[in-house]
Amino acid sequence: NSYFKIAVLPGDGIGPEVVSESIKVLDAVAEVFNCQFQFSYGLMGAEAIFKTGDPLPEETLKICKDSDAVLFGAIGDPVFDNNPEAKVRPEQGLLRLRKELGLYANIRPLKTYASLIDKSPLKREIIEGTDIQIFRELVSGIYFGEKFTDPDGKYAYDVCKYSTEDIIPIAHMAFKEAEKRKKKLTLIDKANVLDTSRLWRKTCQKIASQYPDVQLDYIFVDNAAMQLVLNPKQFDVILTENMFGDIISDEASVIGGSIGLLPSASIGEENALFEPIHGSYPQAKGKGIANPVASILSTAMMLDYLDLPEAADKLKRAVEHAIENRYVTVDLNAEQHYSTSEVGSFIADYI
Amino acid sequence: NSYFKIAVLPGDGIGPEVVSESIKVLDAVAEVFNCQFQFSYGLMGAEAIFKTGDPLPEETLKICKDSDAVLFGAIGDPVFDNNPEAKVRPEQGLLRLRKELGLYANIRPLKTYASLIDKSPLKREIIEGTDIQIFRELVSGIYFGEKFTDPDGKYAYDVCKYSTEDIIPIAHMAFKEAEKRKKKLTLIDKANVLDTSRLWRKTCQKIASQYPDVQLDYIFVDNAAMQLVLNPKQFDVILTENMFGDIISDEASVIGGSIGLLPSASIGEENALFEPIHGSYPQAKGKGIANPVASILSTAMMLDYLDLPEAADKLKRAVEHAIENRYVTVDLNAEQHYSTSEVGSFIADYI
Numbered sequence: 275n276s277y278f279k280i281a282v283l284p285g286d287g288i289g290p291e292v293v294s295e296s297i298k299v300l301d302a303v304a305e306v307f308n309c310q311f312q313f314s315y316g317l318m319g320a321e322a323i324f325k326t327g328d329p330l331p332e333e334t335l336k337i338c339k340d341s342d343a344v345l346f347g348a349i350g351d352p353v354f355d356n357n358p359e360a361k362v363r364p365e366q367g368l369l370r371l372r373k374e375l376g377l378y379a380n381i382r383p384l385k386t387y388a389s390l391i392d393k394s395p396l397k398r399e400i401i402e403g404t405d406i407q408i409f410r411e412l413v414s415g416i417y418f419g420e421k422f423t424d425p426d427g428k429y430a431y432d433v434c435k436y437s438t439e440d441i442i443p444i445a446h447m448a449f450k451e452a453e454k455r456k457k458k459l460t461l462i463d464k465a466n467v468l469d470t471s472r473l474w475r476k477t478c479q480k481i482a483s484q485y486p487d488v489q490l491d492y493i494f495v496d497n498a499a500m501q502l503v504l505n506p507k508q509f510d511v512i513l514t515e516n517m518f519g520d521i522i523s524d525e526a527s528v529i530g531g532s533i534g535l536l537p538s539a540s541i542g543e544e545n546a547l548f549e550p551i552h553g554s555y556p557q558a559k560g561k562g563i564a565n566p567v568a569s570i571l572s573t574a575m576m577l578d579y580l581d582l583p584e585a586a587d588k589l590k591r592a593v594e595h596a597i598e599n600r601y602v603t604v605d606l607n608a609e610q611h612y613s614t615s616e617v618g619s620f621i622a623d624y625i
Numbered sequence: 626n627s628y629f630k631i632a633v634l635p636g637d638g639i640g641p642e643v644v645s646e647s648i649k650v651l652d653a654v655a656e657v658f659n660c661q662f663q664f665s666y667g668l669m670g671a672e673a674i675f676k677t678g679d680p681l682p683e684e685t686l687k688i689c690k691d692s693d694a695v696l697f698g699a700i701g702d703p704v705f706d707n708n709p710e711a712k713v714r715p716e717q718g719l720l721r722l723r724k725e726l727g728l729y730a731n732i733r734p735l736k737t738y739a740s741l742i743d744k745s746p747l748k749r750e751i752i753e754g755t756d757i758q759i760f761r762e763l764v765s766g767i768y769f770g771e772k773f774t775d776p777d778g779k780y781a782y783d784v785c786k787y788s789t790e791d792i793i794p795i796a797h798m799a800f801k802e803a804e805k806r807k808k809k810l811t812l813i814d815k816a817n818v819l820d821t822s823r824l825w826r827k828t829c830q831k832i833a834s835q836y837p838d839v840q841l842d843y844i845f846v847d848n849a850a851m852q853l854v855l856n857p858k859q860f861d862v863i864l865t866e867n868m869f870g871d872i873i874s875d876e877a878s879v880i881g882g883s884i885g886l887l888p889s890a891s892i893g894e895e896n897a898l899f900e901p902i903h904g905s906y907p908q909a910k911g912k913g914i915a916n917p918v919a920s921i922l923s924t925a926m927m928l929d930y931l932d933l934p935e936a937a938d939k940l941k942r943a944v945e946h947a948i949e950n951r952y953v954t955v956d957l958n959a960e961q962h963y964s965t966s967e968v969g970s971f972i973a974d975y976i
């Protein structure tokens with residue numbers, strides 16, 4: 275297959291700027307690797323609320339469902355964050371999209387770049403050589419459990435629920451990845467307090483027998499939050515539930531010093547969504563200073579998913595080439611830097 | 626009042642070793658400051674399970690309820706952690722004790738010591754000068770909500786519930802502390818997803834009008850996990866719910882490089898419990914290498930609580946004196962170090 279339908283959701287803040295560099299790069303890929311991408315654009319997030327009142331308009335959902343993969347920018351706007359009374363929020367759109375597309379596994383590779391190690395807030399000897407792959411469950415848990423606020427505003431609750439069916443598919447995915455890597459899988463949970471965490475442990479323990487080469491470890495989430503800072507190299511593949519994954523993967527994303535470089539994939543049975551880890555970064559919107567690399571590396575993950583491994587590799591090499599040659603945005607080099615679009619063009623040209 | 630009943634719960638792992646240094650120091654305080662401490666010992670944790678089958682025997686609870694304050698060591702044993710089927714767990718004892726004593730506010734001061742800054746995993750310029758006070762709600766939320774695992778083991782749930790009554794007292798405490806400090810209070814939540822978080826925001830927003838000098842900020846927990854590593858100095862007083870507090874306060878405790886020094890207080894209307902932040906650290910048990918300073922500084926927090934501020938100050942100065950003179954355990958100085966009990970005696974002698 276060499277023809278792909280890509281849903282493009284630029285979203286909020288710097289989303290549109292970085293996504294258009296991904297498109298630029300995909301155009302180059304299409305030429306060189308003799309394939310075709312058909313892009314359909316959809317509104318999403320705060321942008322969509324302002325224009326349609328709905329953070330995920332039906333039209334957008336349809337485009338996504340019809341696509342082979344979704345390229346996503348970023349979501350979120352301070353207007354909504356500071357207003358606890360807001361009934362409609364941009365994030366609802368993203369959560370609903372995850373659920374509707376069944377994107378149960380959020381995957382975040384965390385690598386360090388030799389030439390950027392000094393950007394890390396951690397000391398060199400602690401961070402150097404860190405290489406972690408995080409699997410976060412994305413469509414269950416407290417995000418999607420029953421929620422309630424009593425009409426008088428006296429109390430509220432959120433239910434965290436998991437069934438073994440929610441856990442098994444992503445656990446297999448994580449075990450398989452561990453088999454390909456250092457054969458070490460760490461489950462992060464709070465099994466000393468939560469019933470759902472004990473269900474995760476039991477379920478993973480059972481599955482472990484099918485992967486005899488993989489060593490399965492457990493760590494409590496509070497301890498994991500410490501160990502990521504003290505000694506990140508101890509981790510290889512991490513598996514965790516939705517809420518813990520949100521916190522831990524964001525913590526992990528900054529220890530390398532280059533959050534502007536980190537991609538992510540959200541995978542389901544029938545579709546997948548690719549987005550940079552950095553958020554909408556509203557302060558930088560429209561200034562041409564946003565780093566397009568995370569979006570471009572997310573695009574590389576998409577190419578892998580679409581079974582175009584050569585194109586994906588070429589794209590990753592192009593990014594490394596840009597970084598090694600210090601052809602980067604201001605976040606990575608304050609002295610000499612290039613604009614979002616210059617960096618995107620440099621990478622596209624290399625391809 | 627100069628006569629105090631102290632419940633002493635040494636607990637598991639290195640708990641007994643560090644608590645006995647606190648007792649040593651309290652004996653010195655009693656002599657110098659002309660007061661009396663009556664110590665009643667209770668079993669607690671894995672230790673108590675092995676001896677009585679119950680992690681919090683009634684006898685222990687009674688001792689605590691009769692006391693003016695509780696001195697606590699540590700809890701936890703790997704035997705239980707690796708067994709998701711265990712029906713009785715050490716942690717249940719601690720959770721029940723918190724609930725029974727109504728210890729709704731867990732307070733963790735996070736300071737850096739100039740002479741120890743190089744122990745931090747973070748770069749000097751990032752960590753230097755960090756001074757944070759964390760208020761974690763301790764007797765509600767997902768820890769104490771309804772829990773359920775279906776008998777077939779197919780699904781499980783945990784309910785996170787908050788009422789405004791759970792939030793108001795600790796919020797006032799945090800606002801008052803902020804008034805005494807840099808007048809900046811940051812609420813950590815996940816208000817873009819959770820109903821309970823929106824209840825926290827609304828409740829704190831209302832209370833804020835009573836503290837016009839304090840600036841109230843909000844930050845999502847995933848972002849907070851990043852910011853603590855990227856720029857911890859931006860925080861002054863932090864307020865958060867139980868589960869987020871567990872994760873965030875542990876993350877915060879390692880960035881200074883001296884978790885062996887960090888104390889905590891858990892405060893209720895009628896009683897209070899003081900414990901070091903480090904856990905039971907089973908690998909070090911009985912070796913005489915555990916750092917007693919966190920337990921001793923927790924004791925200083927207890928003296929403040931008992932309205933003995935001069936004794937508390939003297940104790941804090943004694944600890945600083947020991948650290949400045951490099952009279953420390955192996956975790957702080959690998960080359961020349963002293964035993965748990967030598968450090969305790971040095972501090973007691975200074976008093």
Ligand SMILES: CC(C)[C@H](C(=O)O)[C@@H](O)C(=O)O
Pocket residue numbers: 349350365368369520817818847
């Ligand atoms: C925007 C928000 C709802 C979302 C989440 O919490 O899942 C984001 O933080 C993420 O990690 O993708």
Ligand SMILES: CC(C)[C@H](C(=O)O)[C@@H](O)C(=O)O
Pocket residue numbers: 466467496700701716719720871
């Ligand atoms: C032992 C455990 C139940 C406890 C908690 O999660 O509250 C501990 O991690 C703590 O922070 O005091």
